[in-house]
Amino acid sequence: MTVDTPVPPPGVPPLLATADADRHTGGPYAAAAVLARALFPSASPDVIAARDIELRAIAPDLPVPLVRTTLSDTVPRAERILIPAPQRTLRVANGFAEFVRDALAAPASFLVTGYAAADPVDREIVDVLVRRVPGLTVIVCDLSGPAPKGPAPFWGGPSGQAVEGPAAARAAVEWCQERGCHHAVVEIGRRGLALAEPDTADWWAIVHAVAVGLGALEREDEAEELLCQARARTTDPARQSTMAYTSAMLLTRHHDPARRDLEAALAWVNIGIALCGLLPDRPDRAVKLGFDMNGKALIQARRGRSGEAMELVEAAIALADADLPEGAQRIHRLVLRANRAQLRVRVGDLEGALADLDAVIAADPGYPDYYVDRGNLLAKLGREDDALADYRTAARVGPPFAEAYYNCAEIGYARGDLEGALADLDYALELDPDFVDALANRAGLLTAVEEYDRARADVDHGLAVDPGNPYLLCALGQIEHAAGDVGRARAAFDRAVRTEPSLAVAWAGRGMLAYERGDVEAAIADLGRAVELNQEPGLLFNRALALRAAGRHTEAAADLARAHALDPADPDITAALTETPDDQRA
Template sequence: MRHVWVEAALPRDRRAAAAGAEGLLGAFDCRVWERGPYGGVGEFVRRLVLDQGRSPLVVRHQVELLCAVRDLKPAMPWATEAVAALDVADVQIRFHPARRTRHLAYGIAEFVAAWAAERRSPAAVVLDGVDEADGTTVELVGTLLRRVDPSRLRLYVGGASLPDALAASVGGCAEPLAVTPSEAAPEDAAEAHDPAWHDERADALAATGEWSWRLGALPYHRERGTRPTTDGVEALRTALGSALQSGFYEHTVRLAERGLRLVTPATDTRNWWAFTTMLATALTALDRPAEALALYDRVRRATDEPRIHLSAAYSTAMLHARHLPAPDRDLAAARTWLDRALALAERIEDPRERTVTTVFHRQGLALLDSRAGDHSAALRTVEDGIARLAQTLAPGERPQDRARLVHNRAQLHLALGDPVRALADLDTVIAQDPQNAEYYVDRAALHRATGRPDEAIADYGTAIRLGPHLPEAYLNRAGTHSDLGRPEAALADLDRTLRIEPDHLDALVNRAGLFLDAGELDLAERDAHAGLELSPDQPHLLCVLALVAGEHGRLPEAEALLTRAVEHFPDLPAAWANRAAIRFERGDVPGAVADLDRAVDLDPDPVALLNRGLAHRRLGDPAAAAADFTRALAADPGPDPGLRAELLRELASCTPPAGGRRSP
């Protein structure tokens, strides 16, 4: 097995593939059992960072760089915010969502693209062994292929066969490399060595102190060395903990499954349970909750250990409460499992541990009460937990745990209609756990809802920096910019959202609407079709397509699209109002009035009232028209100055209108 990447030259039989590549930086081994997740591509990124030092570009991307390539930590002591985020992750009580690696890939690709654009001459790099890479590497390489200008950086992607996710991308931006049979099976060479050789290799790698070896080659060699059930198990468990806390869930599953081959509940209960519960956590994060549920069922049959049963009962409850798909979710079963977990918690001998465990398990009851609509009962449970922790823990002890409970209380205050207390709690939460991006997103939403857009934008920016690159933060910041009349800034944030997650439906909906408002009909239609491929009856996108069709004079098509929208979403006033406008243009004035009746019932918007007044006048009912114009003028909030002037003119005049005005 090859353990080091070639820094200055390519293997002989690859020379033809990369011959003449300008600015060739070297070949980097991406196989997961070398340097783990991100592997060789992480080493390539590390090379770039070490060459630049504390440049503005590195500073701007410090969080994603360190989260993906922890070997950079000794070289970036100045990156206090990013280092703090890593330190927090090491004691984290909540796990990253699986899609976070997409966000990291976006940030790193932006970094590499900017580096390549700033170079005086083009560069090239070989990323080898991608067929045996972790999903994080495949994801990052794919993002690089989409984001990096191939005239500035040429990627040569090597492997026995390319993963499906990359096969379509290799070509215009990169070159595939042919692989000889001996190179396609690296583990065969390693298996030819005896256990003592694996011990020596592991010792040499451990002596480097480099974090990435702990995730790949170290557990690989320890498992094949002379002490697989001790040193091998310990190396696998160390790697497993790091992978899980980092959100590298595909590798977590890989490591846990290998560990479970070496231990049993009878021979090593502690490590068997660690491998099992971390495997279940990773499966849940990967949206495979049924497999996690089956795993906990096997646990209960395999051991009588009370603490393991306690943890398995609580985890089973949360699977039913949060993670199983709707047909399989059972909130009654969740409450039963929570009661069982709490009963087992009461048997813990140490009073301090018993209190803390009980407090956190009772948060599950608060969740179930809140889901059932009893927010007051949930609030009482959370406040009791906060008080009990204050009595039990020393000042400043377990700040993240305390922040979690205060965050729960903030959400309940909001559900009970008390934004002032919710905001105060979120301020406290952020003071206790300032590295958690989720809290800034929640506080930003509250700032936005209560009329503090500048504070919202600041909090969204912090969330984007710490997250890093949370699509929801970009999306919601776009909405705030739009509220402030900044369509260009809103479009820029929506573009970023869709570069991170091209299938983000809400971002497509909002960008299509902004393009429509700007008169960019082709772009609005493009986004609407892309969104409808994800959700065929999305009503806002049907409205966009209808308005585009109407602008092009295709009125029957527009009406048919809006009919689909109101059939699938009858509570959307804009769909009714827009169909009314189309019907008015087609001469169906009674149909327009009927649609506007529905729109006004749902939302007495001044524009809808103006349009209904115009329709009433067309039908010869000036009294009904005057009533609608008067009601629109008295609306709260009132119409904008231009609309107000139009309403006053219509109210004062009996001139028949030439046509209706569409709702936005």
């Protein structure tokens, strides 16, 4: 609810805490930290331990025991090269909401003032609390807020000191970067750059952090503008090399696929590699050159040159082994090995990839993303129970992870456990209501169990987030088909085919519509396209039905035999193999 005054209205639960959300004085988690401190003294040790990561991120002053840790918690700051993804703060918000839910002894209210000046991550937490913690009434005030009068004092880190110099700005920027608070990184960093002397250590650390933060926020043009300005202020080869690498990654990973430019990215990363090769210190060169070679490997992989990408990563690993002291730069080494695993998957060396991921997880068992990667690989290898165990572990060792539950649901659905799959998708979408892939899968599952209204709601929501998403359009086609509106179903499948011509399920849906209306040749054509894209037994079975209807029995029999070989336990395929079509009976 929203009010215009910082006084809780009558009838709401007792006031637990009042927080000023102004980021200028309290930082990115100004409001959330107040709520954490209010609940912490009465929370049970088990509830605190279950959400230790989230509490340490939000309120580092609290005496939270280290329960779930990663390698990054133990290595020097300079070796913490992993930058949290933009979704990290949503995961923290969800974990914190579950802490609040479990720590609340009775219904309560939480008054948030200064909301107009709140950091986006604090606003995110308020949104999640409102959506997920029914026992807490959040009262938000100052939605627009007065215009600031003159320069405001600026929060400078967990110490609470305002930013007064480049060293303080750098400390605050690095603190925010480690927590994935990219908006704060950019805002504090830009103020810090106005205070820093160009080409100093503090200046450089801030430049790099702000450029990376802008990229994470999908503001690539601003990031590149900052890098151009910084290039004009330094002749340091290591800094120039890092900026070249950063420009290459901005072009490679641009949020707008139409603006990705792999050739320009290759040019930039080659400049970085050339400069790194000139660095005199062997360990320093091993890290920086290996990092750039790893970036080039990503570009080459996206250019379809997996062999060259593999050679680059292997060379970077060899460089680290030769020139780094034993035990140094452990995260750098793990990143290289994890990336080699992904490349091995690309070239079909699944066992080699598994060996790499086993070693990576053994070295850093608290890092959840590697479990998801290994779970995906185990699923490819047919080891579904092991894959499920990895997905569940990923969800346990870090803040709530929607992707892990989405992956569990895919395995559950494939096994016929619709109830379990639906429960996993429900929780994934509770964590991230805009998770488009999960919306598409849940819509399809709900359609299969004839819950058409819920399925349509998921499709409508998903298309509002991602208009033209082909998977959602396929789900819409299935819904319209089930509702008996063939015209609207065909229109949805047509849009899906136009948007993503390589999507087998779209061709299959259109083909079955044609089959049901008696247009057998159109059905054979569309189902044939689906089979070309995916040799899945269900698609082969459906094309066999259409081929039989056209009197093409030899081809139909071949499709059924292939389908049976792929799925010998399917009763419909087995029955069809033993049937004699009517026009072949004596």
